[in-house]
Amino acid sequence: MQVTETLSQGLKREFRVVLPASELEQRLSGELATMKDRVRINGFRPGKVPVAHLRRLYGRSVMADVVQNAVTEANRKIVDENGLKLANEPEVKFPENQEEIAAALEAKADLAFTVALEVLPAFELADTSDVTITKPVATVEDTDVDETLTRMAKQNAAWESKGDDAVAATGDRVSVDFTGTMDGEAFQGGSGTDIQVELGSNTFIPGFEEQLVGIKKGETRTVNVTFPPNYMAEHLAGKAAQFEVTAKDVLAPGALTIDDELAKGFGMESLDALKDAIRSTLQRDLDAQSRRKLKKELLDALDTKYSFELPQSLVEQEFAAVWSQVVADLKNNNRTFADEGTTEDEAKAEYRRIAERRVRLGLVLAQIGEQAEVKVSDDEVTQALIARVREYPGQEKEVWDYYRNNPQALAQIRAPLFEEKVVDHILSQVKVEETPIAKEDLFRDEDEAAKPAAESAAEPA
Template sequence: MQVTETLSEGLKHEFKISVPASDLDAKADARLVDLKDKVRLNGFRPGKVPVSHLKKVYGRSVMAETIDQTIRDTNTQIFTERGFRLATEPKITMPTEKNEVDDLLTGKSDLTYTVAIEVVPPIQLADFKSFNVEKPVADVTDADIDEAIKRIADQNRSYADKGEGAKAESGDRVTINFKGTIDGKPFEGGTSEKIPVVIGSNTFIPGFEEQLNGIAAGETRTLKVSFPKNYANATLAGQPAEFETTATLIEAPQAVEINDEFAKTLGLESLDKLKQAMRERLTAEFAAATRQRVKRALLDRLDEAHKFEAPPSLVDEEFNLMWNSIKAEMDSSGKTFADENTTEEAAKEEYRKIADRRVRLGLVLSEIGEKNKITVTDDEVGRAVIERARQVPGREKEIWDYYRNNAHALAQIRAPIYEDKVVDFILELANVTENKVSREELFKEDDEKSAA
């Protein structure tokens, strides 16, 4: 076997490999001998089929299997000897001309192919004991609990008829009948009756609810809107439409008294029990926010401490996933890069930096986990799947079967568990200092990111 490295540029390598036909023949003959005791052919007793006859019958297929196995074994040997850790699947180039393939499968020519790879660079891990990480912690106050319960009360409030001649305002519930048309023609699903709409709830097509402001019961208006470009129904996506809309009832939201009776409507014994349940829920939410802030700070520290060239193909793949998502979101919202005070070129540059960071951090976390033998057990994955299934009552078995039969989906469950275990490992070594903050400070960064 002859191996020649034809390219070595950064993380990219390419090799030309030549395996003598005699070596392939020997391996193929060995497979045929092994096959001799397993096949059953008419006219021959078990185990008595001559290898020469087997070669006539199965020679090409056995040689094809031999070539495939030889390529895998040879590549593994090349990569292992050089200490390569592959970033992507090897790209193998084989002879394609019919006469070349025939000569190869009949043992008349040597196997010559090229393999191109991209590797992960050696990663020198930082000393995690030198890391200083701040852990923001906020206490759940009585005011937080009261505010959360008020939000629940607002979501569960009743509505009452505003009376004859009353006009709808933001927050009112308007019951409507409507007939939708596109270019003057009705479309499927565009007509309905007795549909309640809360103005300002943003549950209808953008621009629909706002045009109901000031409408009175019995009044008919033509509302002009456009379906979002990413609308579920592709035939309607992006289309301008008109809805002839008649209001049949205008109702105002009623005040909700927060007391024991209200708590009972939510399935709890008393207001005290509701407050206790809300404290537990908010405590969990605050803890999750704290965890997210600590994790983000730790990832920033890891990013600072590990600067190396990320495999370009992995960065390209991550960038394309993000960019396609960003473009789809902008198309659906009708926004442009100018609306975001940037240009497409500047945005691409920024997201490519983010993609590079994500790839490098992923490789660093993987390296930490591998060197410290951090693993995710099947039980841990199973519990995560069960938790996912519980979030969809009535479809538990469907969700369970989906993950059980979908390796890619199961990997998406396993990945964040692995990441969190690596993060916990680092935090055990790092210097973590608690810092008391207010609720507003704890959630401030997330709120700003949501607004961006």
């Protein structure tokens, strides 16, 4: 096997690999000789099948395996002998001349192919001792706990009928039967019996609850609504409909009781224990948001310290993932780029910069983690996988088997664990200043931060 480098431009490399016909013949003969002792063919005793006969029967398929093994060997040889770190899988190109390929598969001519690849950039890690970042810190207030308790008590409260002549008001619950039509025709999913509608909850189609305010038990009303453009049932999205709604009862929420009995209903020993659990849960949410903001500021600081050539294959891969999410979000919300105050070309340019940032930061974090010998144990991956499996009740085995049998999917479990450990390592080397902040300010601009952009690095890490 002869390997010759034919291109070295930036991060791109290309090699020409030649397998002489004599070597192809030697590899093929070796494989057929090994097969002779294993194959069973009628008319021949075990191990006595002539190699020439095997060649007539299996020569072409065995040669295909020989070529595939040679490609794998060539890729490994190129990487090992040149000390390369690949950005992506090598691209192998065979000759387009079919006669040339056919002759090589019969070991009557040399087989030549090219291996094109892109390598990871080499760069020095920047000094981060001068980096100072702010960690916003918010604390759960007693009023936050009380609001949550009130909401839980309301959800747990009994509903009581207001009587035959009572009028439904916002905050009441109306038990209804309804039949929906479009252009006079009933449609699938448009009917319901004994449906509980809480007026003011905004859980039904816009306009539906408002038109039931003032209804009495036994009364029938025609409710006119239009399904939202992004309604999950596409055949209904954006369409007008009429509902004949009959109120079977009007109910008001019972008295809110916040005591030990309420706590026991939620599996707690006492009201104080429930309050402690609520406070702990709310604080975890605040701490998680604080971590997100801290991490974003850290990545922003790192991004200013690095500028190097990026593997375009990784950029294109990242951009494709981000862009598909952007397009899907617009479609689901029935919006256009004009509605967002931009054009498709401007949006593409913006999200390409985002993709470049994510790839660059991913490579930086990967190298920092490698140099710091950051490791993610198999046990940590297993625990994270168990948490992921629990998100799919009833499908636990299928999800578990999918990840366990799919190395790339399992890598998606390991990657964020590695990234968080690297972030912790960097945080230990920079100056972190804690600043008290109100809960409202902590979550301000959360929608902007939720763009598929900033806070996480790229999967290639």
